[in-house]
Amino acid sequence: MFWRAASSYDGGGMVGLTCTEVYMLGTGSALHPARAQSSILVDTGYAILLVDAGCSSLNNLLRTGRRLEDLDAVAVTHAHYDHICGLGLLSFITQFRGRQPPIVVAPRGSLRIVEEALALGARSSAKPSSTMPEVRTIAPGEVLSLEGGLKIRALAAEHTVEALGFEVSHRTSGSIVVSGDTRPAPQISEAASRAAxxxxxxxxxxxxxxxxxxxxxxxVAQALEIASLSELGALYHLTPLSEAEAVERARGSRVLVPQDLGAVKIC
Ligand SMILES: [Zn+2]
Structure with a gap:
């Protein structure tokens, strides 16, 4: 069951009609009794990206019917552990299977912790050969072009450590903005105003x-205001403190409060 948002793509040109599917793999904060930690899967039909890798992100990726090997990139918003604890498992499994790991994108200030998390998982596989994921750093305003025509633009977030939001786009569909952890931040609101x-x-x-x-x-009120700038919005990183208000206030609006594995199709 998908919610739908239309795309700003007009259907012209050489590309056949595809839909981008977005799954909320993890919609909770660090420790929530019923929600996994932050993780959003974006599948354009040409490439698959994970934004953040909470502890259960890979398990929930499998629940969407995709395989770990299908993953092209993981973009990390910041190095707080609830957003990266799936990285160790990712490098452990890819190392163990002798597979090429996906590229990891992270803010410069997160690089050391991200590399340590990946290295810990790889070392625990006890395999002598090393196929560590390539980590690319990205700064606010920069755009990285990845596998399959996927583009991610880094947005300045405002958190207690260096943090980014991401604007994810592909030529076949409108853009998707994921805030990561942040107070209201101008670059994120600006990107939200043009996002699907x-x-x-x-x-x-x-x-x-x-x-x-x-x-x-x-x-909740701040998040609703920013998410409402887009054609469709969704709230995540919910806590037991914010959850009931989010559900109540979003009712009847274009902003969703999905459970884990809730999905949006942008066509
Ligand atoms: Zn955080």
Whole structure:
């Protein structure tokens, strides 16, 4: 069952009609009783990207019917552990199977921790040969072109450590914005205003603006406002504090509060 957003792509040109599928593999914060940690899967039909790799992200990727080997790239928003704990498992499994791992994209300030997480997983496989994932760093405003015509643009986020949001696009569909962990940030709002889909974090309930600002997070009302700039929005990184308000406030709007594995098709 998919929610749908139309694409800004007009269907002209040489490319056949494809749809981009977006799965919310993990919609919870670091420790939520019923939601996996942050992870969003984008499948353009030409390439598959994971934005963040929470602990259960690879298990949930399999639940969409895809294989680990299908994954072309993982874009890390920041190095807080709930966003990268799947990276060790990724390098462990690819190393163990002797497969080429996907490229990992990360902010420069996350590089050391990301490489350590990948190295720990690889070392635990006890395989002598090394096929560590290539890690490419990216800064706000930069665009990386990846496998299958996939483009990701880094957006400046505002968190307690160096953090990015990502604008993901492909020539066949409108763009998808994923905020990562952030308080409201101008580059993310700007990208949201032209996106087919914006997935924004909503960690804290309204009324806790001060706490949200101090911890580099957004309240439900702030997240709703930004996600509403796009044709379709979704809230994630939910906590037991923010979840009920998010569901209540989003009712009847163009902003979804999906459970894990909720999906949007952009055609
Ligand atoms: Zn964080």
């Amino acid at each position: 889909l914006t997935i924004h974090e909503a960690t804290l309930p309204s009324g806790m603006e001060g706490e949200a600002h101090a911890s580099g997070h957004s309240t």
